[in-house]
Amino acid sequence: MTPALVVGEGIAGQATALALVAAAVPVVLLAREPAAQAESTHRHDGIDAALGEDDTPGRHLDDLLAVAGEQARPFLEPLTEAAPGIVEWLERLDIPFERGRRGELSRSKLAGSSRARSLHAGPATSFHLSRRLSALLGGHEAAGKLERHAGWTLIDLVLDDRGQARGVVAQCFATGEIRAFEASAVCLATGGHTGLFMHDTFAPGGLGGATGLAVRHGARLVAPDRVSTHPFCYRAGGFVRRLPRRLEALGAELGAGLLDLSRVDRAPLRRAAGPALEAHRQATGTDAYSEPVVVSSAPDRTLGGLEISVDHATAVPGVFAVGGVVGAYFGQATLEGLPLAAALHGATRASVAIARFCEAPARAGATLLLAEARKRAELAQAEVVERKGSETVLDVARDLRAAVARGTLTQGLAELKARSRKARLGDALPCANAALRTWWDLEPALELAERMIAPEDA
Amino acid sequence: MSEQVALRVLRQDSAAAPETRRFEDFVLTAEPGDSIATLLHSLLQNPRTADGRRVAPVAFESACRAAGCGACAVLVNGHVRVACRTRALSARPKRGPIVLAPLSKFPLVRDLIVDRSALRDARQKVDAWLGEPPAAQHVPAALAELDRCVECGACFEACPETAGSRFVGAAALNEARLANAFAAGASQKAARLDALMGAGGIAGCGKAQVCVEVCPERIPLFDSILELGHETSRRWLATLLRR
Numbered sequence: 068m069t070p071a072l073v074v075g076e077g078i079a080g081q082a083t084a085l086a087l088v089a090a091a092v093p094v095v096l097l098a099r100e101p102a103a104q105a106e107s108t109h110r111h112d113g114i115d116a117a118l119g120e121d122d123t124p125g126r127h128l129d130d131l132l133a134v135a136g137e138q139a140r141p142f143l144e145p146l147t148e149a150a151p152g153i154v155e156w157l158e159r160l161d162i163p164f165e166r167g168r169r170g171e172l173s174r175s176k177l178a179g180s181s182r183a184r185s186l187h188a189g190p191a192t193s194f195h196l197s198r199r200l201s202a203l204l205g206g207h208e209a210a211g212k213l214e215r216h217a218g219w220t221l222i223d224l225v226l227d228d229r230g231q232a233r234g235v236v237a238q239c240f241a242t243g244e245i246r247a248f249e250a251s252a253v254c255l256a257t258g259g260h261t262g263l264f265m266h267d268t269f270a271p272g273g274l275g276g277a278t279g280l281a282v283r284h285g286a287r288l289v290a291p292d293r294v295s296t297h298p299f300c301y302r303a304g305g306f307v308r309r310l311p312r313r314l315e316a317l318g319a320e321l322g323a324g325l326l327d328l329s330r331v332d333r334a335p336l337r338r339a340a341g342p343a344l345e346a347h348r349q350a351t352g353t354d355a356y357s358e359p360v361v362v363s364s365a366p367d368r369t370l371g372g373l374e375i376s377v378d379h380a381t382a383v384p385g386v387f388a389v390g391g392v393v394g395a396y397f398g399q400a401t402l403e404g405l406p407l408a409a410a411l412h413g414a415t416r417a418s419v420a421i422a423r424f425c426e427a428p429a430r431a432g433a434t435l436l437l438a439e440a441r442k443r444a445e446l447a448q449a450e451v452v453e454r455k456g457s458e459t460v461l462d463v464a465r466d467l468r469a470a471v472a473r474g475t476l477t478q479g480l481a482e483l484k485a486r487s488r489k490a491r492l493g494d495a496l497p498c499a500n501a502a503l504r505t506w507w508d509l510e511p512a513l514e515l516a517e518r519m520i521a522p523e524d525a
Numbered sequence: 526m527s528e529q530v531a532l533r534v535l536r537q538d539s540a541a542a543p544e545t546r547r548f549e550d551f552v553l554t555a556e557p558g559d560s561i562a563t564l565l566h567s568l569l570q571n572p573r574t575a576d577g578r579r580v581a582p583v584a585f586e587s588a589c590r591a592a593g594c595g596a597c598a599v600l601v602n603g604h605v606r607v608a609c610r611t612r613a614l615s616a617r618p619k620r621g622p623i624v625l626a627p628l629s630k631f632p633l634v635r636d637l638i639v640d641r642s643a644l645r646d647a648r649q650k651v652d653a654w655l656g657e658p659p660a661a662q663h664v665p666a667a668l669a670e671l672d673r674c675v676e677c678g679a680c681f682e683a684c685p686e687t688a689g690s691r692f693v694g695a696a697a698l699n700e701a702r703l704a705n706a707f708a709a710g711a712s713q714k715a716a717r718l719d720a721l722m723g724a725g726g727i728a729g730c731g732k733a734q735v736c737v738e739v740c741p742e743r744i745p746l747f748d749s750i751l752e753l754g755h756e757t758s759r760r761w762l763a764t765l766l767r768r
Binding site: 089100101103104105106108109156159160161163188189191194195198199202203205206209241303304305306308309346349350351352461462465493494495496498499500501502 | 538539556557558559560562563566567569570572581582584588589590591592593594595596609610612634635636638640645648649652653654655656657658659660667668669672673674675676700704706707708709710
């Protein structure tokens with residue numbers, strides 16, 4: 068059986084790979100960064116599930132729909148039904164959720180929820196989850212059920228004459244090798260395009276290159292310009308960092324750009340945010356436990372993304388999408404504990420659909436298609452390496468971000484595209500070339516940006 | 526107040542080109558809160574040496590940029606440090622520039638980037654993985670302080686026993702202890718203890734305890750090693766008595 072290919076090793080990608088292995092589908096996991104470095108691994112969010120005696124999946128659904136909008140019902144209804152089961156699985160994986168005196172799960176009531184249904188393992192629920200998923204996948208890799216390639220940049224999707232995905236072309240960052248991977252289906256778990264909305268280069272989140280590639284090949288987008296902001300961001304050494312959103316529910320006071328935690332009980336504060344506050348202290352030299360600290364609001368998560376069916380299939384046959392890259396669960400806004408649940412629930416849904424998709428008899432002819440696609444990538448690289456322009460692709464990427472952040476994209480996009488066609492790499496070596504990696508992302512990101520200012524229905 | 530910082534970087538174009546090994550000097554402006562990672566990121570945008578030559582940007586790894594992962598671990602003045610957690614102004618030695626070099630115990634990729642897949646191989650060797658968790662209720666393991674590894678490789682780098690030996694290092698041993706404790710790993714415990722008693726396993730630790738000092742997450746790695754020592758001894762005795 069030709070393997071299914073999962074792109075991205077964050078929470079969504081790992082969970083999908085794991086579910087596919089459980090469904091006896093051979094998997095190739097391709098990731099730009101290893102799991103420990105994925106954006107989703109380092110988010111502070113918890114996970115919501117209707118677990119209390121006063122709570123039901125129906126109530127959970129009502130709360131979510133009130134925020135997201137009715138169009139998200141087909142996605143949120145099965146999610147709220149599945150959420151308690153997901154939490155039970157996480158408990159069996161020893162995710163160190165906060166617990167009460169008798170060992171029962173501690174549930175907190177966060178903004179937008181009518182019941183206490185948010186579970187946290189301090190600020191590191193995702194981190195612990197990512198570590199467990201990695202350890203499970205490591206076991207499967209050792210048993211030969213999974214092939215893993217970390218440090219590979221996605222260059223293009225490969226489609227056949229019927230428009231069906233047959234594989235991808237990617238480049239190994241360390242060696243510069245360009246290789247084509249054949250696949251019976253491709254699942255994008257590449258995260259959102261939050262990086263596009265940040266002013267500076269040091270932002271968390273990517274440019275959305277993979278989203279742009281899917282769009283190039285016919286995938287549709289939902290509200291790609293919709294982004295949620297995080298009120299408790301701070302800058303340290305030019306980097307945008309975050310404090311947990313949950314501080315609000317613990318009694319943090321926010322006024323005039325200052326976050327005041329001095330009146331919050333220390334013990335629960337330490338439990339909920341200790342490591343995040345310690346990282347803040349190390350980076351800024353101020354102690355958030357005792358003095359007000361400077362925070363500002365910054366883009367934190369794209370709410371829109373690839374349009375999918377309830378099976379997580381995109382409009383491109385054979386291309387599925389899970390996690391932050393998807394624009395289905397969030398609608399107008401999201402609650403803190405939804406994205407993690409959406410990634411895990413989405414992984415289950417997608418894996419079932421992918422397994423079914425992979426059962427169809429394989430068509431011949433992928434070898435030639437893949438060889439041609441690899442050749443195209445090599446020619447494109449040879450062209451960009453030769454350029455002698457005055458500015459680098461990193462300059463263009465920085466200005467693209469600035470244009471999106473400042474809302475000047477409509478006027479500036481044509482110029483940015485022209486500049487990207489001339490920009491040089493500034494680094495001619497094939498191995499570990501950050502400029503080259505950015506360039507592979509920049510071209511499709513510009514296509515994504517184009518859709519952001521010209522929605523499909525326009 | 527921003528200040529000028531001199532940076533000397535040990536560079537090499539690729540593993541296959543040892544003849545390109547060289548030091549290059551840079552002078553950068555740093556704000557008080559700036560980390561070594563901040564400086565490396567600004568070098569990406571404008572890679573010019575102290576004497577004004579335009580060079581290829583210094584290749585380095587950096588991911589979360591928020592002290593969350595271990596991607597940017599490098600040698601700072603000969604000591605292993607996570608670059609985004611190390612403030613540039615206070616890292617300056619009394620005399621001379623801040624010297625950056627790649628970790629020395631891993632194969633070089635380019636400049637400050639090394640291939641840390643040995644960490645994963647080490648985990649593989651002691652089978653520090655998990656299986657599908659059992660359905661039954663169980664008491665959760667209270668091991669949160671051990672459950673924090675960011676895979677930076679600092680312990681492996683600083684350990685006096687990992688050079689030229691097969692010793693798997695403290696991180697892999699810590700993961701093995703966790704796997705023994707977790708419900709999802711308990712079924713493999715016996716096989717794991719056997720693997721730990723094999724070549725490169727627990728006996729490789731020389732008890733220098735440098736790992737504990739350099740771990741950016743302050744994981745009590747040595748406690749894990751001691752605990753595994755007890756467990757493997759018990760298992761060894763048990764097999765002896767069964768004979």
